[in-house]
Amino acid sequence: MARLGYARVTSAEQDAALQIRDLEAAGCERIYRDHGVSGTRASRPELDRMLDRLSRGDEIVVWKLDRLGRSTRNLLELLDTFKARDIKFRSLRDGITTHPHTELGGAMAQTMITIISAFAQLERDQLSERTRAGMAVAAANGRPSGWPARGHRWGPEG
Numbered sequence: 682m683a684r685l686g687y688a689r690v691t692s693a694e695q696d697a698a699l700q701i702r703d704l705e706a707a708g709c710e711r712i713y714r715d716h717g718v719s720g721t722r723a724s725r726p727e728l729d730r731m732l733d734r735l736s737r738g739d740e741i742v743v744w745k746l747d748r749l750g751r752s753t754r755n756l757l758e759l760l761d762t763f764k765a766r767d768i769k770f771r772s773l774r775d776g777i778t779t780h781p782h783t784e785l786g787g788a789m790a791q792t793m794i795t796i797i798s799a800f801a802q803l804e805r806d807q808l809s810e811r812t813r814a815g816m817a818v819a820a821a822n823g824r825p826s827g828w829p830a831r832g833h834r835w836g837p838e839g
Contacts, residue, residue: 682738685731686712689748700744703773707742740769746777753799 686709688700697714704712713727728749731741741763743749749772750756760779763770771778819825 682740683711683736684709684740684742685734686742687714687728687731687749688712688744689715689718689725689728692717700748703744704742707771707773709742735763735766735768737767738769740771742771742773744772745774746772753795757795 684707686701686704686707688697688704690697690700695717697716701712701714713731715725715727718725735741741749746756750759760770762768764779769778769780
């Protein structure tokens, strides 16, 4: 039985050090890290590698629920898979622990996971809507949107 950690940061500018430190303090024997990988991507190489390695009785530890699932549905499907495979799960910052076949992981834990995940998905969706709206305004005003091409600077000299 192993305690495995999973950490993910979305952009290259972000640092997973805080997540790693807390996962190490939680006793994770191995930490899988996806760096610069959006949670909305279907394939996250290190998460996939960790999921392939799981055995009955293992425990997965994440810093926060939103580091694991790309949507509420995806997170709940992962947790159902863990339960079916007799895998424990813990989210450090959310204070949630599930243990198959015990009261920890019962109805209250499932409800809290669903609520926290739904709010995380709402936050992601609103950020996406604001980004698209900002890009539309920029385009309507003749300004480029998104990141400039490598070596190109925006502005009067650009």
